[in-house]
Amino acid sequence: MNSAQIRKLFPILDQEVNGHPLVYLDSAASSQKPISVIEAVKHYYEHDNANVHRGVHTLGSRATDAYEGARSKVARFINAKRSEEIVFTRGTTTSLNLVASSYARANCKEGDEIVITPMEHHSNLIPWQQVAKATGATLKYIPLQPDGTILLSDVEQVITDRTKVVSVTHVSNVLGVINPVKQIGEIAHRHGAIMVVDGAQSTPHMKVDVQDLDCDFFAFSGHKMCAPTGIGALYGKKALLNNMEPIEFGGEMIDEVGLYDSTWKEVPYRFEGGTPIIAGAVGLGAAIDFLQEIGMDEIEQHEKQLSAYAYERLSEIEGITLYGPTKDRSGLVTFNLGEVHPHDVATVLDAEGIAIRAGHHCCQPLMRWLEASSTARASLYLYNTEEDVDRLVKGLIQTKEYFGYAIG
Template sequence: MRVNKSDFPILQQKINDHRLVYLDSAATSQKPMSVIESIEQYYKKDNSNVHRGVHTLGSRATEAYEAAREKVAQFIQASSSKEVIFTRGTTTALNLVASSYGRSKLSAGDEIWITAAEHHSNLIPWQQVAKATGAKLCYLELQADGSLDLEQVKGQLGPRAKILAIHHVSNVLGVIQPIADLAKLIHQQGGIIVVDGAQSIPHLSIDVQQLDVDFFAFSGHKMLGPTGIGVLYGKEALLEQMEPIEFGGEMIDFVGLHEASWKELPWKFEGGTPIIAGAVGLGAAIDYLQQVGMDQVEQHDRQLTAYAYQRLSQIDGVKLYGPQESRIGVVTFNLGSIHPHDVATVLDTEGIAIRAGHHCCQPLMKWLEETATARASFHIYNDEQDIEALASGLEKTKEFFGNAIG
């Protein structure tokens, strides 16, 4: 299947009298018409609550919801759909692991290992767990380009290392971390690995069994699906040990006046009316990506990222961050002394959408010795023409500010 921009209706509009060049997919991806229509059709034909009613609409809704779970399980190569928990997104999924597993398993002196490159969603929950349990929050040393040296990591992880929580792909640097190798190292110490997969699931083929991750969290909206739906994958044995952190309808088996018991996996973690339409939309996004082929998605996104890095490096005054190789999805930069917000504002007048700021990675900004950066990020609907538009827009930005590149 060949991706056509016309599959994505939002890209057909003009912004400030220019064609829309959308380069902010790391924040949220655009949606193909098939995803939009799947949600519309659910609400038109099947809208009902799930797992409750015996009427036709209830049966249809339940079937669609659980079919989406099966699609997710197959997409990430989980051993069972029991290991797929629907959440509101990556943030909720990571908080679930931290609050349920982390708080129950850690004690004073235990070590939680992360990096300074983590999104706040994979940093703040562990800060809170460390405060609550007395565990120590420790940081793996990053190389100059944001990558990790496995020998250094091996030397840092000791017998007190209980949890390694790390991004698969950095939302700022684009670096791809060696998750399978990291999983092996933490498992050798008797610990577990929690992976923030928000930026890898849109671009890479994910096999959670091959990676041997214990938990893997991601969002639907970054992989062509709707907002408000995400996934926590967890090994069944670990999920069985964990207690829910939200209580109410849907997740209960028996309730008495003074006690209650929970449903089996995966439903014990899905309290309340679930995100049914979101799951349907996520299933449709998976269908679209699989029709394209994740190998083709990865090849396209790697090549386009490399092209963008090379093209922006030719522009006088551009400073790039992260590795030139082993990266995907994003190119982060600054343009001389021009503030990133000003860069983004001028580009918007040309119809070009990028992100500017700290990207929910304030510790990483400090590590980079920057207050903010500009970020262009890509998906399968982008092409080299979009990169050329960005390059032209940056040259116009320099002219607008009087070539302020010092």
């Protein structure tokens, strides 16, 4: 199935925006949803809607089977050893905050170190800032090379025996850098630290094997991989999860409750207090089915080819600045067009039916490192084509004309 055929499976893409066929190039922010995912959520609400785990009636049993079935699908999708290592959350942000608030605050103290990079999304930066402030630990950064990549020799220098947590994005949402998280994790483990991976930008686009990566925690969001918003997952090694305290308290996550004390359920349920995101989990399971039917290897190969084509075509535009490595990058291209503000670029492109992202992409420290207040970003997915890239290039040339710049 080629990308043009895949595109037809996404109803939202079959529309015009401002009189032009829609070109959606903002999947790094949120992907579109195929009809199979939409129908799965619709079917749940029309036929199986009930709370999970608590009831013995038929609808409750169906809902529980669907919810736990989705957990098993997630475990298989990222090759976790067991489904108990999958905690459903609202997404990557919640997952990373859970690790920071539950594991790190209990295991870090003054003099310890937390190691991250300047390319991290705010979701993988601010929680560690807060842990450092609360515990007295020191926050350290792995330096970036001029193209935004990381050298393992620098990792070796930054991580020490005082390091307790290393948390790195698998794929940068700005630079398109694919980080060597497996090798970084090996270095972290040699020093007795845990390895946390932000998989928000990798899980939708490539095969993820948490056992091969040997990471201790891995976080990702459903809405970036064809699933509904508001659902995501945290993978954690069971031994670590078993020693962590919940950070939300209420129904569903308890074992015994007394007037003055309570005990918690086994993992993962102790971390899923309250009525869970049942329909979202159903949608995530359907999204995994959809992606696996197409094939993650095929998706990754398509995006690599399309990303290379996009980088080549955009580099032909005079006055454009492209950020990140020239090769071995994920399916996005971040850029600035001369002195035109990225918001103006995005506004002109939107008038042509082309949706991109403009701003700091929740990466303000990285923007300062790039010496740019903001950037424009075109992000690609399985439903994008070379024609989409050509429309983007044409739109950028029109943007230059509109703002009076010479055409390259």
